[in-house]
Amino acid sequence: MAGVDRRTPIRDLLTNANAGADVTVTGWVKTSRFSKNVSFVHVFDGSTPKTVQIVLNAELAEQFKAELGIGAAVRIHGAWVQSPGGEQSLEVSATDVTIVGQTHPSDYPLQKKRTSLENLRTMAHLRPRTNTMQSVFRVRNALANNIHRFFQDRGFMWVHTPILSTADAEGAGEMFRVLHGDDPEFFGGPAYLTVSGQLNVETFGQAFTDVYTFGPTFRAEKSNTPRHACEFWMIEPEIYFANLDDVIALATDFVKTVTKATIEQCPDDFAFFNKFIEKGLLDSLNAAISADFARVTHDEAQDILVATGKKWEFKVGRGESLQAEHERYLAEEHFKGPVFVTDYPMEQKAFYMRLNDDQRTVAATDLLVPRIGEMIGGSQREERLDVLDDLFRRHNVPGEDYEWYRDLRRFGSAPHGGFGLGFERMLMWITGMKNIRDVIPYPRTPGQAGY
RNA sequence: GCCUGUUUAGCUCAGUUGGUUAGAGCAACGGACUGUUAAUCCGUGUGUCGCCGGUUCGAAUCCAGCAACGGGCGCCA
Numbered sequence: 001m002a003g004v005d006r007r008t009p010i011r012d013l014l015t016n017a018n019a020g021a022d023v024t025v026t027g028w029v030k031t032s033r034f035s036k037n038v039s040f041v042h043v044f045d046g047s048t049p050k051t052v053q054i055v056l057n058a059e060l061a062e063q064f065k066a067e068l069g070i071g072a073a074v075r076i077h078g079a080w081v082q083s084p085g086g087e088q089s090l091e092v093s094a095t096d097v098t099i100v101g102q103t104h105p106s107d108y109p110l111q112k113k114r115t116s117l118e119n120l121r122t123m124a125h126l127r128p129r130t131n132t133m134q135s136v137f138r139v140r141n142a143l144a145n146n147i148h149r150f151f152q153d154r155g156f157m158w159v160h161t162p163i164l165s166t167a168d169a170e171g172a173g174e175m176f177r178v179l180h181g182d183d184p185e186f187f188g189g190p191a192y193l194t195v196s197g198q199l200n201v202e203t204f205g206q207a208f209t210d211v212y213t214f215g216p217t218f219r220a221e222k223s224n225t226p227r228h229a230c231e232f233w234m235i236e237p238e239i240y241f242a243n244l245d246d247v248i249a250l251a252t253d254f255v256k257t258v259t260k261a262t263i264e265q266c267p268d269d270f271a272f273f274n275k276f277i278e279k280g281l282l283d284s285l286n287a288a289i290s291a292d293f294a295r296v297t298h299d300e301a302q303d304i305l306v307a308t309g310k311k312w313e314f315k316v317g318r319g320e321s322l323q324a325e326h327e328r329y330l331a332e333e334h335f336k337g338p339v340f341v342t343d344y345p346m347e348q349k350a351f352y353m354r355l356n357d358d359q360r361t362v363a364a365t366d367l368l369v370p371r372i373g374e375m376i377g378g379s380q381r382e383e384r385l386d387v388l389d390d391l392f393r394r395h396n397v398p399g400e401d402y403e404w405y406r407d408l409r410r411f412g413s414a415p416h417g418g419f420g421l422g423f424e425r426m427l428m429w430i431t432g433m434k435n436i437r438d439v440i441p442y443p444r445t446p447g448q449a450g451y
Numbered sequence: 452g453c454c455u456g457u458u459u460a461g462c463u464c465a466g467u468u469g470g471u472u473a474g475a476g477c478a479a480c481g482g483a484c485u486g487u488u489a490a491u492c493c494g495u496g497u498g499u500c501g502c503c504g505g506u507u508c509g510a511a512u513c514c515a516g517c518a519a520c521g522g523g524c525g526c527c528a
Contacts, residue, residue, distance in 0.1 A: 051488095
């Protein structure tokens with residue numbers, strides 16, 4: 001039973017249309033129905049949203065009835081046969097049943113019926129067994145894989161930027177302090193968990209041309225929203241000999257290619273999301289990735305908002321900042337799809353973004369998408385040392401803390417840019433899930449890191 | 452950080468102007484029945500009404516405090 005042939009994944013089994021084979025299935029009971037002559041047990045193993053139907057004769061049913069309730073771990077040996085039932089063409093006619101791990105339905109915290117996502121968060125150890133979480137995490141895996149494949153196919157190098165950092169002012173948010181119990185000076189000073197790999201990856205971009213990061217990142221902000229977590233994964237490509245147009249072209253290619261590949265790989269999971277999580281999800285995703293992404297400047301976006309004549313909670317107009325309500329209006333109602341907003345006022349963006357010729361705006365862009373808001377934030381970086389120093393001053397950032405970053409502008413500087421994409425936000429966009437906590441295996445939010 | 456809501460059975464929730472033994476659906480349990488598909492039918496209520504005080508003859512219900520968990524906004528991805 002050990003080794004490579006220890007089981008047939010249910011996903012593979014269900015694609016085998018040839019009846020007659022001897023098969024072994026391992027997994028957990030999803031539901032079971034017993035009667036005098038014939039009984040049915042549905043088993044899942046995580047390889048597919050579908051279950052395989054196991055048929056038991058009266059003798060086996062009598063023997064195992066008490067132990068085949070929801071949640072039990074089982075190994076079933078039997079024949080792969082035609083099914084008279086209406087909802088599957090083949091099924092396993094069991095000859096041997098082994099109860100590998102017992103459970104009792106009356107104690108089991110999950111039930112055959114619907115359970116709220118909120119309640120599931122209180123049992124992080126069991127929620128992966130539910131239909132929704134099964135689909136979410138299969139798609140999370142496929143999305144991650146497709147992201148790597150997108151970059152690898154285009155010759156990008158994956159750079160493992162550090163998790164620990166002593167830089168405390170990267171302009172991307174509050175940081176978690178890392179303390180060594182006995183030695184506060186372990187790193188020669190305060191150390192923190194990274195809020196972004198972008199500055200670090202630039203070093204490698206200036207040596208390998210096209211690079212990206214893909215890893216965890218940490219924000220110590222007490223954000224209490226369905227879109228924020230203290231620990232999340234981020235993708236940050238950085239390309240050299242490139243300008244903002246190249247960054248936008250890359251981001252467009254990225255979103256379209258990766259989304260399309262993931263939908264194609266997980267048809268059953270997307271059918272589930274489309275039916276139970278977000279009605280019309282597939283239509284809206286397919287429409288988004290087959291149309292051109294809109295593109296407007298920050299000034300134009302503000303003009304659009306002013307022209308609506310709507311009463312906004314926050315002020316609109318050139319020079320004002322785009323709030324969530326504005327971003328949502330632009331993506332959902334005005335452009336009805338993803339839209340790049342470019343050329344933000346300098347003071348609204350990070351110090352490293354490239355100053356435009358108007359001396360007022362920077363070559364930055366955010367990609368706004370329906371339901372999510374900001375999914376990507378990117379820019380061309382300031383490659384001119386004198387201008388960078390000026391930006392340090394204007395942003396009140398101590399340039400002396402970034403000598404190594406300034407060095408990059410001294411030794412073979414080249415125009416470059418990139419973007420940061422919140423992995424979970426993209427996952428929410430393609431699955432229709434409404435809360436970031438429900439697309440992370442173990443969500444970390446303020447007050448919540450138990451397990 | 453600001454604003455706001457929820458907390459009653461295993462789950463999802465109802466519970467009137469404060470009133471006697473606290474309810475429904477589903478789950479679970481017992482039984483019947485069926486090539487069934489979250490099967491169906493019959494039967495059974497399993498509860499510190501989040502916690503702690505207060506008001507009252509009487510509190511799930513009113514008041515104060517606390518806690519947990521959500522939602523909106525900000526910060527951002």
